[in-house]
Amino acid sequence: MNQEVNQVENQELKTFLDETFDTMEKVLEEQNPELRQYEIGTVQFVGRDIARVSGLPHIRAEELVRFSGNYMGLVFNIDPKEIGVILLDPSENIQVGSEVQRNKRVLDVPVGDGMLGRVVDPLGRPLDGLGEVNTVMRLPVERPAPAVMDRAPVTVPLQTGIKVIDALIPVGRGQRELILGDRMTGKTAIAVDTIINQKETGIISIYCATGKKSADVAKVIAELRDHGVMKSCIVVVATGEDTPGLQFIAPYAATSMGEYFVEQGRDVLIVYDDLTSHARAYREVSLLLRRPPGREAFPGDIFYIHSRLLERSTHMRPELGGGSLTSLPITETEAQDMSSYIPTNLISITDGQIYLSPVLFSKGILPAVDVGKSVSRVGGKTQLSAYRSVAGDLRLSYSQFEELESFSRFGTRLDDATRRTLERGWRVREILKQGQFKPLRASEQIASLLSVTGGALDLVPTEKIREVEARLLETVNEQLPELCARIEEGKKIDLADRDSIMNKIKPTIAPFEEIEEAHANN
Helix, strand or coil: CHHHHHHHHHHHHHHHHHHHHHHHHHHHHHHCCHHHHCCEEEEEEECCCEEEEECCCCCCCCEEEEECCCEEEEEEEECCCCEEEEECCCCCCCCCCCEEEEEEEECEEEECHHHCCCEECCCCCECCCCCCCCCCEEEECCCCCCCHHHECCCCCECCCCCHHHHHHCCCECCCECEEEECCCCCHHHHHHHHHHCCCCCCCEEEEEEECCCHHHHHHHHHHHHHCCCHHHEEEEEECCCCCHHHHHHHHHHHHHHHHHHHHCCCEEEEEEECHHHHHHHHHHHHHHCCCCECHHHCECCHHHHHHHHHCCCCEECHHHCCCEEEEEEEEECCCCCCCCHHHHHHHHHCCEEEEECHHHHHCCCCCCECHHHCEECCHHHCCCHHHHHHHCCHHHHHHHHHHHHHHHCCCCCCCHHHHHHHHHHHHHHHHHCCCCCCCCCHHHHHHHHHHHHCCCCCCCCHHHHHHHHHHHHHHHHHHCHHHHHHHHCCCCCCHHHHHHHHHHHHHHHHHHHHHHHHHHHC
16 A cells, blocks of 8 residues: 555656646746757667667757767657667767767758868768868758759750760750669769860869779779869768768768859759669668668658759759759669669659660670660750761661661671661761770761761771771861861851861771772772
8 A cells, every 4th residue: 555655656746847847948948048959868779870869859850969979960760759860970989878969950061162172071071181171151961952943944965075975865964864784884984984074164073972982982083183173073972881871961962062053153063873872871771760661671762862862953044043963873783674673763763864784895885885775855955966967867777777786696698788787887886985084075076976977987897997086086176176166166067067077087088998999899
């Protein structure tokens, strides 16, 4: 009986104290509202790269918290009794029972011209040993995408310097063009070549590495420095050795850094390398925080995390500065399966895809772009006029050639017209090959494509095509500078211009015509 009386008295005392403390808290908040913002919680659980915290009743989603030792975390789950935090720093030094303090702000990053030429982590902390980053402004990592009425049509091309892309799968400024393919097929190489080609265009380039090996990222940084484009680049790095939380916020942080320049009316190119690792990082922290898994153990909102990221890419209206943010997200396929979960999500979000085939890569056809499976839903409207007049039907004819080539392998006897089509197709394939770090200007690409589509290279052996191409490009650059300048400006080329280019090409291929004529006489 005494025990029951004591339990009732203790419960009544606890209720009285709770009501008293609640009343005191309300009175204090009314007298001094700032006290509400100053809260300290307690770590209840520390797992691999996540923590669960109690004692922060006024915390908000995506708010920063600070652990003892100045370690940072991001509020991810808000449950009635505790909050789930993804750690942005290693968890080894965080212990159960230690204090957690609100940071009174959402996650943000430094932005500005001081970021150019720097290598930073997703929190804006320098990784290049060049000292602190000098910026005067910060922007939230999570920002809403521009409204539809604030956007302008994509009208200006973004030249990659790669013939097969600029001619057949063009990209416009403000577009989202997915690059996908199996491992080791050259996805990053295409992105890096595109960045290098912006050296003289004034476009700001951002390379965001998510879940990559440190050695691979260091190689990309070295390539950018060797080609003199690092001064107009920002490299944001969250390697596979970093926490999944840091990998998760990396693309959003890089996008905020780019949006600063867009708001200044400048053009920005951003490469996400790659979003497959980003999705895996999100799946990891979600499962650790016990979010319900769905298909392939990914959370149900995996589509949303990428759509809210890529929707921030756009071309702004002139009255809003006219800047653009062009994104080249990269994703990895397995066994050439484009229909797997993450690739199909990204294909549906983006404005086209560049598919790299391991079969073409193994044959030495580089870049290994599969023209039949690649598409650009926007860039064709921005393509320079000269491309349409020279390579307007090249995509269709090249696809037909590939089908015909497959059929010819059965050993069927071919008529002369079919044989000529195959000969032309093999030369087109050879001319579309291009070495890494060798971007070509639009005028050079037009000259190369015109030489093969116009039949000038029909008598040149395929093994000599690349050698002949180098000579004819040198000739065109030296002898037709005015025509080259007009092509670069987006002017149309007429029949006279085409004839001028072909006339400059003829001396280059003359020795092969003489050989063919000698064979015919014999």
